[in-house]
Amino acid sequence: MTRQLDVINIGAPADPRPEPAMPSACETHGCGGADEPMQPLPAFGIVTVDGHEITAEQIAEEMPHHPAPTGEEAWRAAAQALVVRHLLMREARSRGLAAEETNETGKRTADDEGLVKALLDDIVGDAIPTEAECKRYYSANRHRFRTPTLYEASHILIEPEEGAGEDGWTAAEAQTRTIIDAVADDPEAFAEAAREFSGCPSGQQNGSLGQIRRGELVEQVQSHIEATVVGSVNPAPVRSKHGWHVIRLDRIIEGRELPFEVAKDKIADLLEARSWTVSAMQIVQSLAEKAEIEGVVLDAPPSEEDQRQGTLAA
Template identity: 35%
Template sequence: MTVSVNGVDVKGEPQTSHEFAAVRELLRQRAVAVGLLAKDAGGDQVDAAVEALLAREVTTPTPTDAECRRYYDQHPREFESGDLVHARHILFQVTPRVNVPEMRARAEEALNELLREPERFAAIARELSNCPSGQHGGNLGQIGRGDTVPEFETALFKLRPPGLLPELVKTRYGFHVVAIDQQIPGSKLPYDLVRDRIGERLRAAVEQKALQQYVSMLAGRAEIVGVDLNGSTSPLLQ
């Protein structure tokens, strides 16, 4: 498949999607256009220039106290001190050289197999998980709030019956198949203690949307062949 951005052919590396390569080239060209990068620069210079470009041109507003308070009031179960879960997971790790759609498909295949045969969780974890816990059947032991990244924590502590989660959990590390074995509820934390955590969570969500909109705007002004970057969810933007 031929993919080009404004007449420049791009190719994904063996473990990188064409979309990823096209987004990187689009941002490289923008960095050159605004004087952040020499036209013939490459490698780490491109990565640094893209980072500087996004910092300069993508504005992420700081969530207001009212927005944080509203989130706190609407998600009471997320802010309970002493909440514990006993969980297992199977990690399908995403790195810069991984074909993300292919990795997601592998994770979904494993999840569907476990929905049919949940008793095989330990065996599949040992075979497929990219986490050291895989050698122990995927067992993560006892986890409290704040012990893991926010997106994984949200999935672990969402109000639902114990058991295998029916959907993949996506985090900055990759795709997870997750089973909750036990839930031990705690008591609600005061708003002042969790205000910063809520602000960071809301800011990250807004930043992700702003980055996607920015790439879509650049793509709308460019001549792109072979991929559709409108609403791109390339790992480059995550």
């Protein structure tokens, strides 16, 4: 298993997931601000580890790697990361460890990253789970090892006239209802109407959205697809931020449970990653407890149960 080893952030929040978007015409947004003056970076005091100062310049350089709602939060996260890195590198040097020349892909590693990796590999090693452990996990979490349910659907997008306000939306809805009455459940008539009227590029493919899984479309449209009878056009249109949609559902391919033999490699990776991460965090906490750290407080590492839940959610 390949381990991403940038720096261990204790108690760092998970990255937000992007909001799913409806396939539609490209939306171009201009990017400005190239000439805007850079705002001064905050400084919140001196940070030291056993008398060794983590300088304001080092923290400022680290801050872009820790985006946060406020400058103070970004500063704190950067300072924590640098303290953790210093503790790990100091311990690695005290053990006489050396950074490897290359990583697993053959690319040279930075000295500090190599030292940290060497230390954690030396202390933690590999915690490869047994097949019995993997089977127990599989038995308790069968619902997590399923192929997704797929929906083969098509749509016709009627966009409101630009600048027409709510009247434009009302007219677009009326047009979708006219289309629904005209095409009924005839797939050929639906395909022809999609090519003629749809404002989505999918119109040129008879309105086909292909095989869709939950989470790939905006919620309103996905829910409407799932409420449609297979082989028919939904008798009501649905509104999204892009316009009004006529929905046709052609097929549902139900998800199926994966056998253990197919899932076991993924389970082994999950269990190994959980064990390795918990052990690494415990090492950091142990080193922090023995050091005199001023200027920033390291968050307590999550418990093994919290880490387990986080791994499952991933």
